[in-house]
Amino acid sequence: MLLLASLAFADDLLLTHARLWDGTGAPVREDVDVLIQGDRIAAIGPDLVAPEGARVLDISGATVIPGLIDSHVHLSMSPGAAWRSDSPEQEDASLRHHLRAYLACGVTTLLDPAVLPDAQARIDATLASGAPGPRYLTLGTPFSPPGGYVQAVIPAFPSVATKAEVERQLDAVVAQGVVGIKTTVEEGFGPRIWPTYDDDVADAIRTGAAARGLRVYTHAAGPREQERAITELGATVLVHPPERHSARLVELAAASNVYEMTTLSILDSMRMGWRPERLDDPLLHLVVPAAELATARDPAVVRGFEDTMFATVYPGVPGKGLLARFGFNERAIAHRLARTNRALRALRDAGVRIVMGSDSGNWPIIPFELHGPTSVREVELLVLAGFSPEEALVSATRTPARMLGLEAGTLQPGRIADLLVVDGDPLADVRALRSLRYTVRGGQARTPAEWMEP
Numbered sequence: 001m002l003l004l005a006s007l008a009f010a011d012d013l014l015l016t017h018a019r020l021w022d023g024t025g026a027p028v029r030e031d032v033d034v035l036i037q038g039d040r041i042a043a044i045g046p047d048l049v050a051p052e053g054a055r056v057l058d059i060s061g062a063t064v065i066p067g068l069i070d071s072h073v074h075l076s077m078s079p080g081a082a083w084r085s086d087s088p089e090q091e092d093a094s095l096r097h098h099l100r101a102y103l104a105c106g107v108t109t110l111l112d113p114a115v116l117p118d119a120q121a122r123i124d125a126t127l128a129s130g131a132p133g134p135r136y137l138t139l140g141t142p143f144s145p146p147g148g149y150v151q152a153v154i155p156a157f158p159s160v161a162t163k164a165e166v167e168r169q170l171d172a173v174v175a176q177g178v179v180g181i182k183t184t185v186e187e188g189f190g191p192r193i194w195p196t197y198d199d200d201v202a203d204a205i206r207t208g209a210a211a212r213g214l215r216v217y218t219h220a221a222g223p224r225e226q227e228r229a230i231t232e233l234g235a236t237v238l239v240h241p242p243e244r245h246s247a248r249l250v251e252l253a254a255a256s257n258v259y260e261m262t263t264l265s266i267l268d269s270m271r272m273g274w275r276p277e278r279l280d281d282p283l284l285h286l287v288v289p290a291a292e293l294a295t296a297r298d299p300a301v302v303r304g305f306e307d308t309m310f311a312t313v314y315p316g317v318p319g320k321g322l323l324a325r326f327g328f329n330e331r332a333i334a335h336r337l338a339r340t341n342r343a344l345r346a347l348r349d350a351g352v353r354i355v356m357g358s359d360s361g362n363w364p365i366i367p368f369e370l371h372g373p374t375s376v377r378e379v380e381l382l383v384l385a386g387f388s389p390e391e392a393l394v395s396a397t398r399t400p401a402r403m404l405g406l407e408a409g410t411l412q413p414g415r416i417a418d419l420l421v422v423d424g425d426p427l428a429d430v431r432a433l434r435s436l437r438y439t440v441r442g443g444q445a446r447t448p449a450e451w452m453e454p
């Protein structure tokens with residue numbers, strides 16, 4: 001009955017006395033009403049009249065902003081799953097939980113850059129069955145050179161070594177209904193241990209993606225690898241920021257009109273290992289499955305995660321234990337985060353478009369990149385990195401909408417009604433995103449607690 005009542009509300013909804021940041025670049029408007037009919041914004045203006053039977057919400061003191069878009073989320077992965085043995089039933093329950101968590105955290109659209117066809121079909125079917133969740137777009141199955149990253153870490157992902165294999169793989173991801181393709185130029189996070197594409201294969205990827213009208217999204221961590229991604233693969237999106245930058249990369253990225261994703265949470269979330277009190281965050285307790293919080297709190301998991309990361313990045317080096325501690329300590333991670341922040345600021349200052357992506361769920365050995373709250377944290381991390389709150393919000397709304405060719409991301413009459421009602425003023429203090437009154441998804445308004453009801 002509860003569900004039926006909510007659906008009845010979805011037809012007409014009038015938000016009154018809103019402060020509105022519509023995401024278009026227009027100034028904030030005070031005391032306006034927003035009329036939503038069905039899943040669309042019907043009108044925005046002062047003193048709108050509620051249609052008969054409409055649900056009316058007085059949202060004085062709150063700010064309306066577009067729903068957030070997280071452009072780097074691994075929805076098929078449960079954080080810390082490598083340290084548990086979840087049954088298929090538990091995995092299904094976790095997926096449904098994660099989908100609700102995103103809405104409860106204000107995220108109304110996801111881009112998943114790496115998902116195998118079976119896992120994608122399971123997620124698509126769950127959403128098609130009516131399970132509440134954000135809009136879900138993918139880049140399908142990522143591919144790499146034989147023995148290269150990402151296959152070296154997650155062997156289920158395929159490799160391509162010839163033009164014919166590239167063509168076959170591109171056709172396979174097109175059949176997955178992708179919005180772009182995902183590949184890699186990664187020689188190693190420490191020493192150079194992984195092969196990259198030779199020129200023929202790189203040419204085949206660039207021309208094959210262009211022929212299919214698909215953007216090339218590339219994982220490339222170092223500045224030299226990012227340059228190669230842009231020049232050799234024709235990448236227009238880098239799915240991580242460079243951890244170091246060079247003047248040459250910044251100039252090339254600006255001249256090539258690329259998008260750079262933020263993924264600051266990868267480093268930031270590792271710090272939870274030394275600051276487990278961060279797991280006491282009330283938002284985490286509302287939206288994260290208890291089993292995942294327990295994994296993230298387990299000191300044996302934290303130690304095992306550090307050792308496994310070390311063994312992956314420095315294969316063959318007998319450094320488990322002491323050396324892992326040397327590379328994974330709070331100071332070393334803070335230093336790397338500060339360096340990445342500098343790179344992002346330099347890219348922004350040169351006019352490169354910055355896109356919020358959290359990398360939630362990334363490697364199943366990582367227990368901290370929890371679905372939902374990590375997206376909110378990623379926006380906050382951009383402000384801590386020296387972006388204005390408005391710049392951070394643009395990177396999570398209008399910019400990714402343009403990258404993805406979506407009509408979401410800005411609020412105007414006729415547009416899809418994916419929006420947030422946030423207590424206070426997130427343009428003054430972005431932490432207001434944690435005081436979310438309602439997430440409106442396709443015209444349907446629920447509080448975070450209501451979205452979490454199974």
Ligand SMILES: [Zn+2]
Pocket residue numbers: 072074113359362
């Ligand atoms: Zn990722």
